[in-house]
Amino acid sequence: MSENIKILEEITSSEYKYGFETKIEADSAPKGLNEDIVKFISAKKNEPQWLLEWRLKAYRHWLTLTEPHWQNVNYPAINYQDIIYYSAPKPKVKLNSLDEIDPELKATFDKLGISLDEQKRLSGVAVDAVMDSVSVATTYKGKLAEQGIIFCSLSEAVQEHPELIKKYLGSVVPMTDNYFAALNSAVFSDGSFVYIPKGVRCPMELSTYFRINAANTGQFERTLIVAEDSSYVSYLEGCTAPMRDENQLHAAVVELIAMDNAEIKYSTVQNWYPGDKDGKGGIYNFVTKRGICSGVNSKISWTQVETGSSITWKYPSVILKGDNSIGEFYSVAVTNNMQQADTGTKMIHIGKNTKSRIVSKGISAGKSQNSYRGLVEVMKRAENARNFSQCDSLLMGDKCGAHTFPYIEVKNNTATVEHEATTSKIGEDQIFYCNQRGIGTEAAVALIVNGYCKEVLNQLPMEFAVEAQKLLAISLEGSVG
Amino acid sequence: MNLTTTEELVKTFNENSKKLSPAQSDVRKDAISAFQKQGFPGRKHEEWKYTNLAPVLGRDYLIEDTTTLNKKDIDGLLLSSMEANHLVFVNGNYNKELSSVNAEEPIVISDLSQAGDINEYLTASSITLNDSLTELNTALANGVVITVKKGKVVNKPIIIHFVGDGRKGNIFANTRNIFILEENAQATFIENYSTIGSNAHFSNNITQIVVKKDAFATYYKIQNDAQSDHVGTTQVYQPEKSNFAATTITLDGGIIRNNLNIRLSSEYSEASMVGLYMVKGNTHIDNHTLVDHAKANCYSNELYKGLLDDKSTGVFNGKIYVRQDAQKTNAFQSNKNILLSKDATMNTKPQLEIFADDVKCSHGATTGMMDEEPLFYLRSRGISEKKAKALLMHAFAADILEYIKLEPLKELLDQTILDRLS
Numbered sequence: 013m014s015e016n017i018k019i020l021e022e023i024t025s026s027e028y029k030y031g032f033e034t035k036i037e038a039d040s041a042p043k044g045l046n047e048d049i050v051k052f053i054s055a056k057k058n059e060p061q062w063l064l065e066w067r068l069k070a071y072r073h074w075l076t077l078t079e080p081h082w083q084n085v086n087y088p089a090i091n092y093q094d095i096i097y098y099s100a101p102k103p104k105v106k107l108n109s110l111d112e113i114d115p116e117l118k119a120t121f122d123k124l125g126i127s128l129d130e131q132k133r134l135s136g137v138a139v140d141a142v143m144d145s146v147s148v149a150t151t152y153k154g155k156l157a158e159q160g161i162i163f164c165s166l167s168e169a170v171q172e173h174p175e176l177i178k179k180y181l182g183s184v185v186p187m188t189d190n191y192f193a194a195l196n197s198a199v200f201s202d203g204s205f206v207y208i209p210k211g212v213r214c215p216m217e218l219s220t221y222f223r224i225n226a227a228n229t230g231q232f233e234r235t236l237i238v239a240e241d242s243s244y245v246s247y248l249e250g251c252t253a254p255m256r257d258e259n260q261l262h263a264a265v266v267e268l269i270a271m272d273n274a275e276i277k278y279s280t281v282q283n284w285y286p287g288d289k290d291g292k293g294g295i296y297n298f299v300t301k302r303g304i305c306s307g308v309n310s311k312i313s314w315t316q317v318e319t320g321s322s323i324t325w326k327y328p329s330v331i332l333k334g335d336n337s338i339g340e341f342y343s344v345a346v347t348n349n350m351q352q353a354d355t356g357t358k359m360i361h362i363g364k365n366t367k368s369r370i371v372s373k374g375i376s377a378g379k380s381q382n383s384y385r386g387l388v389e390v391m392k393r394a395e396n397a398r399n400f401s402q403c404d405s406l407l408m409g410d411k412c413g414a415h416t417f418p419y420i421e422v423k424n425n426t427a428t429v430e431h432e433a434t435t436s437k438i439g440e441d442q443i444f445y446c447n448q449r450g451i452g453t454e455a456a457v458a459l460i461v462n463g464y465c466k467e468v469l470n471q472l473p474m475e476f477a478v479e480a481q482k483l484l485a486i487s488l489e490g491s492v493g
Numbered sequence: 494m495n496l497t498t499t500e501e502l503v504k505t506f507n508e509n510s511k512k513l514s515p516a517q518s519d520v521r522k523d524a525i526s527a528f529q530k531q532g533f534p535g536r537k538h539e540e541w542k543y544t545n546l547a548p549v550l551g552r553d554y555l556i557e558d559t560t561t562l563n564k565k566d567i568d569g570l571l572l573s574s575m576e577a578n579h580l581v582f583v584n585g586n587y588n589k590e591l592s593s594v595n596a597e598e599p600i601v602i603s604d605l606s607q608a609g610d611i612n613e614y615l616t617a618s619s620i621t622l623n624d625s626l627t628e629l630n631t632a633l634a635n636g637v638v639i640t641v642k643k644g645k646v647v648n649k650p651i652i653i654h655f656v657g658d659g660r661k662g663n664i665f666a667n668t669r670n671i672f673i674l675e676e677n678a679q680a681t682f683i684e685n686y687s688t689i690g691s692n693a694h695f696s697n698n699i700t701q702i703v704v705k706k707d708a709f710a711t712y713y714k715i716q717n718d719a720q721s722d723h724v725g726t727t728q729v730y731q732p733e734k735s736n737f738a739a740t741t742i743t744l745d746g747g748i749i750r751n752n753l754n755i756r757l758s759s760e761y762s763e764a765s766m767v768g769l770y771m772v773k774g775n776t777h778i779d780n781h782t783l784v785d786h787a788k789a790n791c792y793s794n795e796l797y798k799g800l801l802d803d804k805s806t807g808v809f810n811g812k813i814y815v816r817q818d819a820q821k822t823n824a825f826q827s828n829k830n831i832l833l834s835k836d837a838t839m840n841t842k843p844q845l846e847i848f849a850d851d852v853k854c855s856h857g858a859t860t861g862m863m864d865e866e867p868l869f870y871l872r873s874r875g876i877s878e879k880k881a882k883a884l885l886m887h888a889f890a891a892d893i894l895e896y897i898k899l900e901p902l903k904e905l906l907d908q909t910i911l912d913r914l915s
Contacts, residue, residue, distance in 0.1 A: 082539065407850035410817060420841040420858055421543075425832030428861040435847050435854040 041098035047071060050198050053098045057167045057201075060174060070187035070197030077191045084383045084415055085323050085352040087259070087296065095261060097199040097232070152216065162207035163218055166234055169205035176207055180238050184267040184304050184331070192263040193300040196232045200265070203233035208243035208274075217473050219248040235266040239274035241307065246277040248476055259287075259322060264299045272307030272334065279472050280316040281480050287322035289378070291350025294322025301328035305337030305363075313340040314357065315471040317480040322351055327385065329358035332366035332394075339368040342468040346484060347380030347412070356386035356403075356417075361394040361427070370401035373465050376412035383415040390427040397427040405435040406464060458484070496550045496665065499529050505556055506632050514607050520615045524631035527617065531625035540624065543808040543840040544779045549695055549722045549748050554665035556633075557584045560658050562689065567591050570654060570687045571717060575901055577650045577683070580637070584658055585666030585696065587637050599645035600680075605636040605669060614671055614701050619728065621754040621783055626724050630699045634669035641673065641708075647680040650899060655686045657694025659720060664692065669699045674708035674735075681711040681899060686746075688720035693747065698725040706733035713902065714741045714751065717909065719774075722747040729755040731762040740896055741768040741797075742906060743778050744913070750779040757784065757791040757819075768797040769893035771886075771910065772805040779808035786819040795826040798893055800886055801837035808840045813854060815847040822849065826856040831863055831889065883914035 187197035287294025303312035330339030341357035359368035376382040405414035446456030581591035688694040871881035
C-alpha cells in the first residue's frame with residue numbers, strides 16, 4: 013500500500029500543465045463594480061442602447077440579492093469590488109484573417125493544443141477561442157455561413173444579428189434567475205453565439221475554448237445556442253487558466269434553445285486551474301447552464317467532464333416543455349486535493365411523454381468533497397413522463413467525502429421515476445487481479461476509473477473523449493487509498 | 494390560543510415553569526428563548542421545504558392539563574384491547590388513572606418534570622436535527638422516563654396512547670418521553686395516536702430512546718387518526734453495541750411529520766427503519782429519517798413504501814451520514830412510492846453524505862403508478878380490476894408488515910388495511 017501512497021503523492025504534486033501565463037497587453041477596466049463599469053463594458057463593445065439598459069437592470073437587480081450559501085461547499089467571502097470585470101487582449105484593429113492575430117496569443121492557444129490555424133486542422137472542428145472573456149478568433153466561419161449557420165462571438169452577434177440576440181438572450185436564464193446569473197448579465201464581456209437554421213445539420217463539431225489569462229479578473233462569458241426546427245448541433249467547450257495564488261471567479265451563463273425536432277448536444281471538458289494541493293488559488297466555477305426543449309420531439313444532451321476548478325458549482329438543466337422531448341445529463345466529476353464540487357442537474361418535465369436520463373459519476377480523492385445535487389420534477393400535465401437517474405460515487409482515500417442530494421418531485425401519477433445511487437471504493441481485489449496480470453497499480457486504477465466512467469465518456473465526441481481520458485488519468489492515477 | 498404568534502406560547506411557558514424542578518429550569522428557559530427567536534419553520538427552511546404547517550398553526554388551540562375522560566372512553570381506541578402495558582397520555586400529559594401497567598414488569602416509570610438527572614437529553618444538542626419545534630417541546634412538554642432494568646426483558650409491549658380530548662376545542666399537546674434500556678435489556682414500545690371528540694388534535698412530541706450495551710429495542714409508531722396533526726421526533730442513541738428496529742405505519746391523519754434520528758456511536762451496532770404510508774383524502778405525510786454512522790462496522794437498513802391516493806401528499810427524506818471513522822459501514826436505503834390518483838404528489842429526497850471510503854452504501858427511490866403487467870395477469874384470470882388492484886396494494890404493503898415481529902399488532906394492521914381495500 014505504501015507504494016500506492018507514493019504514487020498518489022507523486023501524482024497529486026504533479027504540476028498543472030496549463031498553468032502558464034501569456035504576456036499579452038490587455039485592455040482592462042479598473043477594479044470594482046458599479047454602474048460606470050457596466051456602462052464602460054457596454055461602451056467598449058459598442059452596444060445598442062437596449063442592451064445597456066438590460067445590463068443595468070440586471071446590475072440593479074443583483075444589488076438587491078445576497079450571495080447564496082446553501083450549497084455544500086466552503087469558501088471565503090468573495091470581494092466583488094476586488095475583481096476586474098473587463099479584460100481583453102488588446103486588439104489592433106478588426107481582424108480579417110488569422111494571420112493578423114497577435115503571435116503571442118496564437119502561441120498560447122498552440123500551447124494549449126488549440127491550433128487556430130485552419131490549414132493545419134484536419135479534424136474539422138470549428139473553434140471560437142475566448143481569452144479573458146473576449147472572443148479572439150473564430151475558425152471555419154465562412155464555411156458554416158454557406159449553410160446559414162451563425163457561429164461567432166456574442167459581441168459580434170450583437171452588432172450583426174441584433175434581432176436574434178434581442179429575442180433569445182436571457183430567455184432561458186433570465187437575468188433575475190440567481191445571484192451569479194444576474195452578475196453575469198450585468199458584466200458579461202463576450203461569449204459564443206450559435207444559430208442553426210431550419211433543417212440544417214451542422215456538418216462539424218463547434219467548439220469554444222475559454223482561457224482566463226489576466227490576474228484578478230473574473231471571466232463572465234455567455235453562450236447562446238439556438239437550434240431551429242429539425243436542426244442538429246454538437247458543441248464543445250474547454251477551459252484552462254494560469255496558476256495563481258488568489259482565487260478567480262468564473263461566472264458564466266449558457267442558454268440552449270431547441271425548437272421542434274431539433275437536437276443540441278453540449279459537451280464540456282472543464283479543466284480550470286484547481287489550486288495547489290493545499291487548496292491555495294484556483295478558479296471558482298459558478299456557472300448557470302440551462303436548456304429548453306421548447307419544441308416537440310426536441311432533445312438536449314449535456315455531457316460534462318469536470319476535473320478542474322477549486323470549486324465547481326453548477327447544475328446544467330433541461331426544461332422539457334415540448335411533448336416527447338428528451339433531456340440527458342452525463343457527468344464525470346473528479347475532485348482531488350482540496351477541490352470541492354457541488355454539481356448535478358435539473359430535469360423539469362412539463363410536456364407529455366417527456367423523458368430524461370441522468371448518469372452521474374463522482375470520484376473523490378485527497379481531501380476533496382464531491383456532491384451530486386439534482387432535481388427531477390414532474391409537473392401535473394406531464395403525462396407518461398419517464399426519468400432514470402443513476403449517481404455513483406467512488407471514494408479514494410479516507411479523507412474525502414461523497415454526497416448525494418437528489419430531489420424527486422412527482423405530481424403526476426402516470427410518471428415513472430427511478431433513482432439509484434451507490435458509493436464504493438476501488439476494490440483491492442480488482443487491483444490485485446490487474447497486478448497479477450502484470451498491470452501496475454497506477455495503470456490498473458486508470459483502467460478501473462475509465463471503465464467506471466465509460467458510460468459518460470462514450471457520450472463525448474471522439475476528440476474530446478481522448479482528451480478526457482487523459483485528463484482523468486492525470487487527475488487520478490494512483491489515487492487508490 | 495393562536496399559534497401563529499409566539500407570545501401566548503411564551504406566556505404558557507412562564508406559567509408552567511413554576512412547577513419545574515430547578516435542575517431543569519435553565520435548559521427549558523434556553524429552549525423557549527431559542528423558539529422565540531426562530532418562530533415556527535416556514536417553507537424556506539430546507540428541512541420544511543415540502544411541508545407547510547400554516548393550516549395547522551392557523552387554528553385556535555387549548556393547552557389543557559386536566560381531563561374528564563374516564564376508562565370507558567379509552568376502551569374503544571385502537572390497540573386498547575391488546576394484551577400489553579398501557580400508558581395513556583391525555584392532551585400530552587401522563588394519566589396514571591387511565592393507564593394499566595403490570596406491576597411485575599421490570600420497568601420504572603417516573604415523571605419527566607421531576608426527574609433531575611436527565612438534562613443531557615433536554616439540551617438542544619441531544620436532538621440531531623433540532624429546530625424550533627423541538628425547542629418548543631423542550632420548553633413545554635411533560636412526559637415520563639421509562640427505565641428498563643439491566644438484563645431484564647419486558648414481556649408485554651408498552652403501548653403509549655396519545656389521546657387528544659377534543660370535545661371542547663382543538664388540542665395542542667406537547668409530550669416528551671425518554672425510554673432507557675439498560676445493559677442487556679429488551680423491550681417493545683408502541684406509540685398510537687387518537688382523538689376523542691370532533692376537534693383537531695395537534696401533537697408536538699419527542700421520544701428519546703437510549704439503547705445501551707447489548708440491549709434490543711423495538712419501536713412502532715402507529716398513526717390512524719384523521720383528526721391528528723402531528724410533528725414528532727424520535728431520537729435514538731446507541732452509545733454501545735446494540736440493536737434497534739423502528740416501524741412507522743401511517744394510515745390516516747391530517748398533516749404529519751415524523752422525524753427519526755439514529756446515532757450509531759459505537760462499533761457493531763445495528764439499526765433498522767421501515768415505514769409504510771397508505772394515505773388518501775388530503776393527508777400529508779412527511780417522513781424524515783437520519784442515520785448517523787459515527788463508528789466503524791455498523792449496519793443500517795431502511796425501507797419506506799408509500800401508496801398515495803386522492804389529493805394526498807407524501808414526503809420522504811432519508812439522510813445517511815457516514816463519518817470518517819465509520820469504515821466498513823453498510824448502509825442501505827430504499828423508498829418506493831405508488832401514486833394512485835391524478836392529484837397525489839410525492840416528493841422524495843434520499844440523501845447520502847459519506848466521508849469514509851471503505852463503505853457500502855446505496856440508496857434507491859422510485860415513484861410511479863401501479864405496474865400494468867401484474868394487473869393484466871390478474872385480470873386475465875377473471876379477477877375484477879378493483880379486486881386485482883386491492884390484491885396488489887395489499888402485497889405492496891405486506892413487504893413492510895413482514896417486519897413486524899409482534900403478531901397481534903401485525904394482524905390488527907393487516908386487517909385494517911384489508912378493510913380499507915375492500
